[in-house]
Amino acid sequence: MMSLRMLPRVCGCYNNLTKRATAVISSTSFFNETIMGRPSTSFMKEARMMKSSDATTNGSGEDDKSKTSLRVKLENSSCPSAGKPQQTPAGLLFQSDSIKPPSLVDDVIGENELDNLIPKDDDNMTELVTPPESDFFIPQVKLHDGDGMKRKRVLVLCTGGTLTMAPDPEKGGSLSPVQGALTEFMKKSMLELQNEKMPDVVVHEYTPLLDSSDMGPPDWSLLAKDIKANYLYFDGFVVLMGTDTMAYTATALSFMLENLGKPVIFTGSQIPLAEPHTDARQNLIMALIFAARDAPISEVTIFFHDKLIRGCRSTKVNTGELHAFDSPNLLPLATTGISIKENEHLILPPARGVLRVHTRMDTRLLTIRLVPGFDDKILRHLIRAGAESGTLRALVLQLYGTGNAPSVKEEFIECLKEATELGILVVAATQCHIGSVMMGHYATGRALERAGVVSSNDMTLEATACKISYLMGRGDLSRDEIADLMTVSMRGEVTHTDALPPPPFSSAYQRGRLKGKYFY
Numbered sequence: 001m002m003s004l005r006m007l008p009r010v011c012g013c014y015n016n017l018t019k020r021a022t023a024v025i026s027s028t029s030f031f032n033e034t035i036m037g038r039p040s041t042s043f044m045k046e047a048r049m050m051k052s053s054d055a056t057t058n059g060s061g062e063d064d065k066s067k068t069s070l071r072v073k074l075e076n077s078s079c080p081s082a083g084k085p086q087q088t089p090a091g092l093l094f095q096s097d098s099i100k101p102p103s104l105v106d107d108v109i110g111e112n113e114l115d116n117l118i119p120k121d122d123d124n125m126t127e128l129v130t131p132p133e134s135d136f137f138i139p140q141v142k143l144h145d146g147d148g149m150k151r152k153r154v155l156v157l158c159t160g161g162t163l164t165m166a167p168d169p170e171k172g173g174s175l176s177p178v179q180g181a182l183t184e185f186m187k188k189s190m191l192e193l194q195n196e197k198m199p200d201v202v203v204h205e206y207t208p209l210l211d212s213s214d215m216g217p218p219d220w221s222l223l224a225k226d227i228k229a230n231y232l233y234f235d236g237f238v239v240l241m242g243t244d245t246m247a248y249t250a251t252a253l254s255f256m257l258e259n260l261g262k263p264v265i266f267t268g269s270q271i272p273l274a275e276p277h278t279d280a281r282q283n284l285i286m287a288l289i290f291a292a293r294d295a296p297i298s299e300v301t302i303f304f305h306d307k308l309i310r311g312c313r314s315t316k317v318n319t320g321e322l323h324a325f326d327s328p329n330l331l332p333l334a335t336t337g338i339s340i341k342e343n344e345h346l347i348l349p350p351a352r353g354v355l356r357v358h359t360r361m362d363t364r365l366l367t368i369r370l371v372p373g374f375d376d377k378i379l380r381h382l383i384r385a386g387a388e389s390g391t392l393r394a395l396v397l398q399l400y401g402t403g404n405a406p407s408v409k410e411e412f413i414e415c416l417k418e419a420t421e422l423g424i425l426v427v428a429a430t431q432c433h434i435g436s437v438m439m440g441h442y443a444t445g446r447a448l449e450r451a452g453v454v455s456s457n458d459m460t461l462e463a464t465a466c467k468i469s470y471l472m473g474r475g476d477l478s479r480d481e482i483a484d485l486m487t488v489s490m491r492g493e494v495t496h497t498d499a500l501p502p503p504p505f506s507s508a509y510q511r512g513r514l515k516g517k518y519f520y
Contacts, residue, residue, distance in 0.1 A: 152199040152235040152292035157226060158182050159219065160209030161242030163269040163280045175272060177209035182240065185273055192285055199235065199292035212242025212249070212268075217469070220249055221359040224256040227264060228357045236263040236291030240284070243268050243316060243324050246302060247462045250311030254300040254491040255470035256358050259351040263296045266311065267303045270322055279305065279322050286336055297333055297347055299492070308334040310346075312467075312493035315460045317433070328434045329458040329495065348492050362472035365394035367465060369431065376411045383415065387422040394425040394468045396461070399448075403428045403437035403455060407444040413451050420452030425479050427486060429456045429464050436495070454483045456494070463493040 158164065164182050165175040183203050186193065193201060204226075210219070227237055241249060250266045257264065267287040269280035287303045290296070300311040302325055309327040317326045334342045366382065386392020397416075399405050405428075406412060419426050428448060430437050436458035439445040456464045467490070471482045487497055 151196070153233070154199045154201050154236045154238060154288055154291045155227075155230055155234040156186075156201055156203045156238045156240065156288075157223060158203065158205045158209070158240040159212075159215065159223075159242075160206070161212055161240065161268045162271070163240055163242075163273050163284075164205075164209055165272045166274040177211070178274075179205065179207065179209060181273060190281070190285075193288075198285075199288060201288065202234070210242075212245040215241070215245055215249060217252070217361040217363055220252045220256065220361070223249070224253055224357050224359055227253075227257065228355065231262065231355055234262070236265070236296060238284070238287045238291050239264065239266045241266065241268055243270065243304075247311075247314045247316055247325065247460070248466065250300055250302050250314060251460075251462045251466040251493070252361065252470070254310075254312040254493065255466060256361075257300060258356040258358060259353040260300065260355060261298050261351045263291045263293075263298055264300045264311075265291050265303055265308075266301070270324055290334070297342075298350065299333070299348055301333060306336045307332040308336075310492055312463045312491050313460065315462055328460065329436070330492075358470065358474065360473040360475070361466075361469040362393065363469050364391055364472070365396060365465060365468055366392060367396040367398065367461065369398040370400070370405065372406075376409060376415055379412070380415045380418075383419045383422070383424060387419075387424060392424060393472055394427065395419060396427045396429055396456075396464055396468070397453075398429050398431045398461065399437070400431060402435065402441055402445065403430060403439055403448065404442055404444040405448060407447045413447050416448065416453055417451040423479055425468065425482055426451075426453045427456050427464060427468065428453050429459070429461055454486050457487050457497060459494045467493060 160177045162175070164177045166178045166181065167173045168176040182205060186201065186203060192198060206222075223239060230237075239249075239253075246266055246268060253264060265287045267283045269278055269283055271278040271280065273280045283304060290301070290303060290308060297308070301308050302311055302314045303309075304325045305322045307325075307327075309325060309332050310330060313327040313330045314325050315328065316324055318324050331343050331346060333346055334340055364386075366386070368379070383392065383395070397405070416426050428437050428439065437445075437455045439449045439453070439455045459467070464486075467486070468482070471477055471485060477485070487494060489496060
């Protein structure tokens, strides 16, 4: 039985454990606010509770040593914008808070000083990116005040495209981008943004606005860096651009943004914003809604017309209708109508780490679409010249059907074998819109497999090219390692080999073995 003498000691140990547990909870909330970018009200509540306990203790006349103190050292969390003049981007719909250098918080914390407990930046997560071709501003404000009543915040990055175009009399009436047209339209004409269910929107228009056919890896890198720099300050991101290379850009950013925990949604329009029957309004509104949902789809996606599709599964299929994009080998992640219907089993699981941005893309690759009767000598010259000069590291061949090529042309097979021996990665893709490459099903595919050709399974051409560029740009993978990763799903871009549909004339056992299987 416990004696009365031991009771004060036990109570003292309990008080110490309680203080330690409070400190651990505070550290967890601090981690959520700082590292994960998730708004947490527990940190603020604990600070107020500890402050009230301090006041109660002092009022009771106990020793100052027993007073619970809260000290948060923020010297290592430097604020990059402190003391620097801040610029205002186009269409800024809110004012940024004044930023003070982080300092040591005293034991006695005032109500107005509680905001200083939340760091404005973290060196391990974000960086101040100010590209020379852009005067982009990073808003140094908290994502949420912790009261749960604030709107979500979405950053809109506009690069140009049909959405921003209007007839230019100086160019004979042809369509050309109009700087500032999107910002003016959203301020004056989009009354939907005043609805309390819509998020707060910040619009940034790049200068100059570009046609999507002029965009490439440097522009993809700029978008990825700007998303990274603003990652902790917004709930979601919407990228507006032209439709011609939107699938390539969305696919590239899918690989560039590793461990993405927030939605990045691409959209645009087939009809310019200046036209009365434009589809830009609906696409933009739905993109903003998907970017600010309480249960967001934290992937790089494309919303167009009425479908939300995975970016690395998308391709442009129509130039004359509003259904411009499709996901050939994967159902849409969500469709819109009277309500939003999600295919929840297709959505990727949440990220398990902090955001990492890869901006280096190695574009030393060539894509060739085979046609009957092609000359093998041209391909051999390209391979040898590229290998000698070091300008060719990968070759993507769009073959017939399930990955078939003329096996009777022995020179062609020897040419591909020579390419693999020279260290060039040779990847087989299909010319079909729907379906997959099955290297070992036909004899022609077996010959390519023996020559060292790698299958792309059911990836789109956009996904195949961007994935190769991403893997080669990492710089830490060999050719064989890249070849092994081509059939491995990294961002949901490819169906696992074991989950592909059975080939034609397969047995009932083969069909039954694959029934019900699905991989991301």
